[in-house]
Amino acid sequence: MRLKKAIKGAAAIASLAVAGGIYVNTVFLNDGKAYDNVTPVEHIEAHYVDKQSVINALNTRSEIVGLTGKVAKTIEYHDNAWYGDKTYKLAATGTFKLGVAISDIIVTTHGNTVKVTFPQPKIISVDIPFDKAELSKDVGLLRKDLSEAELQAMYGKARAGAIDAIKRNRQAFEKAEASVERTIEALIMPVENVKNIEFTEAQ
Known part of the structure; x- marks a missing residue:
């Protein structure tokens, strides 16, 4: 996915993806460096009729x-x-x-x-x-x-x-x-x- 330019003077989330049950948040700050925060995703159970x-x-x-x-x-x-x-x-x-x-x-x-x-x-x-x-x-x-x-x-x-x-x-x-x-x-x-x-x- 092509990322849009971050808004000047503010931090912006450029991408959010879910893969293999993990959120990968890539945050670009004003200094142009990327920081990856890896957070486990809780299992979402579907509630259907038995x-x-x-x-x-x-x-x-x-x-x-x-x-x-x-x-x-x-x-x-x-x-x-x-x-x-x-x-x-x-x-x-x-x-x-x-x-x-x-x-x-x-x-x-x-x-x-x-x-x-x-x-x-x-x-x-x-x-x-x-x-x-x-x-x-x-x-x-x-x-x-x-x-x-x-x-x-x-x-x-x-x-x-x-x-x-x-x-x-x-x-x-x-x-x-x-x-x-x-x-x-x-x-x-x-x-x-x-x-x-x-x-x-x-x-």
């Missing part, structure tokens, strides 16, 4: 529930005959959970940034107790009641219909996804050296 620490933070849970909601489905059964009619109505109610399994979350790290990839939330559980279903009926005098197996079949249809309604509720899944992101942030941000989290959707 990927395993992030994984450990997530593994404090087996799943992340993004949304809990209620669901209801009513099934009707009609059988009309010349000797009498019978009508049944079964109203099944319960709750559901949408979320993501921790095993489905992929984590990569770069410097102080954590990249998190997870799939769209899915149905984690649906709880619609058969014994909590409300049953109403209108059975003619000459007609027999439905059997337990037939009532179970009605309940099965109600439960299947409820699950289908959950799957078609896009607003519920969007809310669940946003909630899952917030929960992941709350788990990862306290990890040492984490400065930024980026989310991507699994393909």
Whole structure:
């Protein structure tokens, strides 16, 4: 490097170089003589995110529930005959959970940034107790009641219909996804050296 002329009447640092972990300061004074001061440089340690620490933070849970909601489905059964009619109505109610399994979350790290990839939330559980279903009926005098197996079949249809309604509720899944992101942030941000989290959707 070409050195510029020192300012007249003052001492100036003409060059500063770092080589092999040593600062070499060459100072030119007014007398034109050079004096080299050699000073050891302390080792500068980079502080990056430890990927395993992030994984450990997530593994404090087996799943992340993004949304809990209620669901209801009513099934009707009609059988009309010349000797009498019978009508049944079964109203099944319960709750559901949408979320993501921790095993489905992929984590990569770069410097102080954590990249998190997870799939769209899915149905984690649906709880619609058969014994909590409300049953109403209108059975003619000459007609027999439905059997337990037939009532179970009605309940099965109600439960299947409820699950289908959950799957078609896009607003519920969007809310669940946003909630899952917030929960992941709350788990990862306290990890040492984490400065930024980026989310991507699994393909």
